Structure formats: structure tokens, C-alpha cells
Amino acid sequence: MIFASTHIPFFNVALIFSFLLTIGLTLLVIPVAKRRPIGTPTSWGEAMFGATYVFAVLFMAYGVVPHQWLTHADNELAWRSDKILHGPGDLFDRLPFTITYVVVRDLIVVGIYVVFLGLMMFVFSWWQKRGTKKAVPELTTSTFGRPLVRKG
Secondary structure (H helix, E strand, O other), rough: OOOOOOOOOOOOOHHHHHHHHHHHHHHOHHHHHHOOOOOOOOOOHHHHHHHHHHHHHHHHHHHHHHHHHHHHHHOOOOOOOHHHHEEOOOOOOOOOOOEEEEHHHHHHHHOEEEHHHHHHHHHHHHHHHHOOOOOOOOOOOOOOOOOOOOOO
């Protein structure tokens, strides 16, 4: 089997699939929202579907994807607390603390949370602003009533 994780150390099908699925489901809101007329009242069924959809995306983003990464790092990469990335006796012995692979694993989980939080904030903000139009500044007019194009 060419795609087995024993051949490629950082390849985990469940992690990659859940990560791409979550990003795809999050960004799927944008083309759907562009098709929906602004100001259309929401029915009870649409509200329930939307709430279930958002819950599923949040569950994937903050539950499944970090869990898949932690499982991958613990089992397949063997990132344990006794595996030291930087510590006493290293070539660059300038830091007064030890960094293990568990710390790196947890920092990557924090990065996953930050990426999905930023993506969710972008999509939620875009959804709230989708009906507003940008105000076009009024052009100043000359004494003849024509708009002035040049700044002068």
C-alpha cells in the first residue's frame, strides 16, 4: 500500500481528511450565502439546519481535528515527554529550560485552535456584513456643477 503511514511519517489520512473537510465545510457558507437573497426571512427548518450545521463544523474544528493530531503525534510519531527536542547538553545550551516533543505537540494544537478561530471569525463577520454596501464618498463639484476628479 503506497499511502500507508509507515512509509510517510507525517501522513495520517484521518487527520488530513478531517482538517480539509472542516475547512471546506466552513468556507461552503460563502457561496451558499451569496445565492440567498438578503433580507429573506428564515423558516424554522432553515434555522434548525443552520444551527446543526454550525454545531457540526465547530465540533469538527475544536474536537475532531485536534484529537486526530494528538492521536497521530502520540501514536505514530511517538512524541512523548521523554523525547527531548532541546535540553541540557545540547549544542545550543542557552535556554534554561527543557523542551520536549509533548510541548511542540501541544503548541501545534494551540495553532490549530487559533487557525480555526480566525477562520470562524472571518466567516461569521463576513456573514454579518454581507448585506451592507460600502459608502461611496461624494465627489466635490466645481463652480460649474461638474465633479472634480483630480485632487488639487
